[in-house]
Structures are given as structure tokens and as C-alpha cells.
Amino acid sequence: MGLTGLAIFKLLPKTNCGECGVPTCLAFAMALAAGKATLSQCPYVSDEAREALDSATAPPIKLVKFGSGDKVLEIGDEQVIFRHDKTFYHPTGIFIEVADNDANLAAKVEEINGISVERVGQKYELDGVAVANASGSADTFRAAAEAVAGKTDKAIILISECPTCMEAAASAIAARKPLLYAATAANYEKMVEVAKKVAAPLAVKGEDLSSLAELVAKVGYKELVIDSGARQISQVIADQTQIRNSSVKKRFRPFGYPTIAFTTESDPAMEVLEAQAFISKYASIVVLKTVKTEYLTSLFSWRANLYTDPQKPIAVQPGVYPYGAVNADSPVYITTNFSLTFYSVAGEVEGTRIPSYLIAFDTDGLSVMTAWAGGKFIGEAIGPWLKDSDINQKVNHKKIIIPGGVAAIKGKIEELSGWEVLVGPRDCTSIGSFAKLRLS
Ligand code: SF4
Numbered sequence: 001m002g003l004t005g006l007a008i009f010k011l012l013p014k015t016n017c018g019e020c021g022v023p024t025c026l027a028f029a030m031a032l033a034a035g036k037a038t039l040s041q042c043p044y045v046s047d048e049a050r051e052a053l054d055s056a057t058a059p060p061i062k063l064v065k066f067g068s069g070d071k072v073l074e075i076g077d078e079q080v081i082f083r084h085d086k087t088f089y090h091p092t093g094i095f096i097e098v099a100d101n102d103a104n105l106a107a108k109v110e111e112i113n114g115i116s117v118e119r120v121g122q123k124y125e126l127d128g129v130a131v132a133n134a135s136g137s138a139d140t141f142r143a144a145a146e147a148v149a150g151k152t153d154k155a156i157i158l159i160s161e162c163p164t165c166m167e168a169a170a171s172a173i174a175a176r177k178p179l180l181y182a183a184t185a186a187n188y189e190k191m192v193e194v195a196k197k198v199a200a201p202l203a204v205k206g207e208d209l210s211s212l213a214e215l216v217a218k219v220g221y222k223e224l225v226i227d228s229g230a231r232q233i234s235q236v237i238a239d240q241t242q243i244r245n246s247s248v249k250k251r252f253r254p255f256g257y258p259t260i261a262f263t264t265e266s267d268p269a270m271e272v273l274e275a276q277a278f279i280s281k282y283a284s285i286v287v288l289k290t291v292k293t294e295y296l297t298s299l300f301s302w303r304a305n306l307y308t309d310p311q312k313p314i315a316v317q318p319g320v321y322p323y324g325a326v327n328a329d330s331p332v333y334i335t336t337n338f339s340l341t342f343y344s345v346a347g348e349v350e351g352t353r354i355p356s357y358l359i360a361f362d363t364d365g366l367s368v369m370t371a372w373a374g375g376k377f378i379g380e381a382i383g384p385w386l387k388d389s390d391i392n393q394k395v396n397h398k399k400i401i402i403p404g405g406v407a408a409i410k411g412k413i414e415e416l417s418g419w420e421v422l423v424g425p426r427d428c429t430s431i432g433s434f435a436k437l438r439l440s
Pocket of ligand 1: 012
């Protein structure tokens with residue numbers, strides 16, 4: 001919650017010098033409260049007032065970045081507790097833990113690099129590798145950090161509570177800006193020194209929520225990720241929920257940082273379920289051990305569902321898409337540009353093995369029936385578009401297949417475009433049998 005104009009006014013010099021571009025401090029305070037001015041426009045704000053104003057206008061959860069190049073991971077900076085209140089902005093980073101003394105370290109990192117899943121036109125990959133100092137040796141940890149950095153450009157988390165080991169590994173890969181995990185009550189002074197030296201964010205691990213809050217207040221470093229220390233799934237969820245509530249609703253600053261959670265289940269199916277729970281409530285980073293596409297696919301989908309803007313349908317670029325080695329005789333299908341609809345239809349069209357064109361008609365990302373009800377997928381819109389579309393130059397026939405659910409628009413399309421309309425199945429899963437019957 002931002003400050004009111006009056007509350008801001010109390011912190012301003014009240015000299016009405018006008019250098020900020022408005023005649024009075026009160027007018028400037030009102031402009032600041034409305035987000036129409038920035039504090040830097042007033043050269044006379046005291047340091048004390050600036051700190052108070054900065055902290056009052058800071059987001060409830062700090063944005064933290066780590067990683068390098070085009071693999072910089074941004075976490076935190078969420079504004080709400082429930083996705084339906086607004087949206088979640090920074091998807092949970094999904095990491096795989098590897099041990100620094102694992103004889104198959106290089107192969108495991110290759111495996112992590114190789115995970116790639118495509119779903120409704122989006123490509124999903126793992127966000128990074130968490131290297132654990134299982135050996136307890138600074139040399140082994142440093143060598144493993146270097147080996148991982150050499151094998152992947154993904155973000156890296158270094159896991160060790162030994163400051164000497166952390167310094168060795170973090171200094172060796174400082175250019176990759178790893179996340180350092182973790183500062184505890186026993187080591188935080190030295191861990192903060194290492195984090196400052198390599199300019200990397202630092203995870204702070206408590207033993208419970210109150211010790212975490214105390215520790216965050218003590219570390220005096222602002223690039224933080226927090227962990228209550230809980231590992232039992234119910235306790236992790238309870239702690240994460242309290243952290244999110246305290247930061248968003250009460251602006252409790254010690255909890256105003258992104259969070260990290262670790263899975264503990266050894267069975268991959270259970271581990272993925274555990275990770276799903278952590279993504280839902282409200283981990284900014286989740287660290288797992290399983291590297292198998294069949295398990296991770298559901299996790300990627302789960303995360304994508306949570307982090308899509310509920311007020312903004314996911315749309316594909318409107319246009320004409322070829323599937324297979326199309327030619328002038330290829331059938332032409334039309335559907336809306338709502339991603340889920342489009343890619344479901346595209347999969348079925350491709351499955352007919354008949355090279356075909358599929359038109360993604362611009363409905364602002366609405367599904368077929370919603371777009372039809374909203375007047376965006378109707379004969380009056382499709383007919384004139386079809387008449388002028390470049391699909392006329394791609395095929396030597398004028399037959400178009402429309403979804404069965406909107407059979408009623410057939411007449412209008414034919415009247416306004418001069419094309420013949422074939423009414424396809426209501427459900428796209430029947431496109432295969434429709435094509436066999438009508439197009440073979
Ligand atoms: Fe007031 Fe600062 Fe604006 Fe001068 S520059 S009028 S002191 S807010």
C-alpha cells in the first residue's frame with residue numbers, strides 16, 4: 001500500500017520552492033501519491049525522508065535476480081496472495097540438485113540441459129542447477145561449481161553452509177552470479193562477506209519463522225532469498241503461506257523476499273507432487289532431484305497454469321499455418337487464435353497426415369464458442385476476411401472447414417466470401433475421422 005498524499009507531504013521540506021516542477025510541496029506530494037512524479041525531482045528531500053518514502057513505496061516482495069546472460073532468473077516482486085486477485089509475475093524457478101562429489105556430475109548436467117517440453121506453443125526448460133557441497137571439501141566444491149558452469153549456461157545455486165567452501169566456489173564462478181545458499185545463525189557474518197565480495201544474492205535459512213525474521217534483520221544485506229528451514233511438506237506450506245501473507249498484507253519487511261523450498265520425497269511421482277504444492281504456495285525457487293521429462297512435464301504445466309494472467313487469454317499470432325507438405329489442393333481449416341484451442345486443433349489436423357492449412361482467426365485469444373457469443377467468430381467477421389486473405393493465393397479451391405459448434409455461421413461466411421463451408425466436428429478429437437470420411 002502506498003502512502004497518501006498527506007503522509008508524503010509531512011516528509012517533504014514544505015518550502016514551496018517550486019524546483020520540482022509544481023508550485024507547492026503539497027502539489028508535489030499529491031503527484032507522488034498518484035505515481036505521476038518521482039522523488040528524485042525534489043533536490044531537498046532529507047536522507048531520512050527518502051528512506052521512509054523508498055521503503056513505503058517498495059514492492060511487498062523484493063525482486064531478486066541471479067544467473068547471467070540470457071539465463072538471468074528473476075524471482076519475487078509479487079503483489080498479491082491469490083492469482084485471481086491480479087496475476088503472479090515471476091514463475092517459480094525449477095532447479096535440480098547435484099552433489100559436488102557425484103562421479104556422473106557432467107552427465108547429470110547434460111541431462112538437465114536436455115530437458116525441454118513443448119506445450120501449447122510454449123517451450124519449457126529447467127531453470128538451473130543447484131550444486132550441493134556433499135563432499136564438505138572446498139576444492140571439490142569449487143571444481144564442481146566450475147564444471148557445472150562450464151557445462152550449462154543456466155542459473156546456478158551453490159549449496160553449502162561452510163563459508164570457506166562457499167568463498168572458493170562462489171569466487172570461481174562469480175561472473176555467473178550464483179545464488180549462495182545459505183546463511184544461518186552460525187555463519188551469517190562470513191556468508192554476507194562472501195556474498196558482498198562476489199556481488200551475489202544470498203539465501204538466509206532460519207530454524208523456524210521467528211528465527212528467520214531475526215536473522216534477516218541481522219544480516220544487513222538486501223539481496224536475499226529466504227527459507228524458514230522447514231522440510232516437512234505441511235510445515236513448508238504453512239510457513240510459505242505465512243511469509244506471503246505477512247509480506248503482502250502487513251508489509252512485514254523481514255519476509256519481503258523471494259523464498260526457496262526443497263523437496264524431500266525420494267519417489268519421483270511423490271516428489272513432483274510435493275514440488276507442485278510448493279509452487280502453489282508460494283515458493284519462488286523449488287529444488288528437486290528428479291530429472292525425468294515424464295515427471296517434470298506436469299510440473300511445467302502446473303507452473304504455467306498458475307503464472308498465466310487470468311485476465312489475458314493466451315493467444316497465438318493470427319494467420320495461416322501450414323501443417324505438412326501443403327499444396328494447392330490442401331484442405332483449409334479455421335479456428336480461433338486462443339492457444340489452447342489452436343494447438344489442440346493443430347495436433348489433430350497434423351494427426352490426419354493430410355497436409356493442410358489451419359487458419360488462426362483473430363478473436364483476441366477467445367475460444368470458439370466464447371468468440372462466437374462475443375461476435376468475434378461470426379460470418380460477418382470471417383467472410384470479408386476470407387475473401388481478401390492470402391489463403392486465396394495458396395489453394396486452388398474455395399472450401400473451408402469450420403468448427404461444428406458454430407455451424408450456424410456457415411451461410412453468412414458463404415454469402416460474404418464466396419467460399420463453400422464444410423461443417424467440421426464439434427470436438428476437435430473427431431477431426432481424424434472427419435478427414436478420413438470427407439477428405440480422403
Ligand atoms: Fe517542495 Fe521539494 Fe518541490 Fe521545492 S522541490 S516545492 S521543496 S517538493
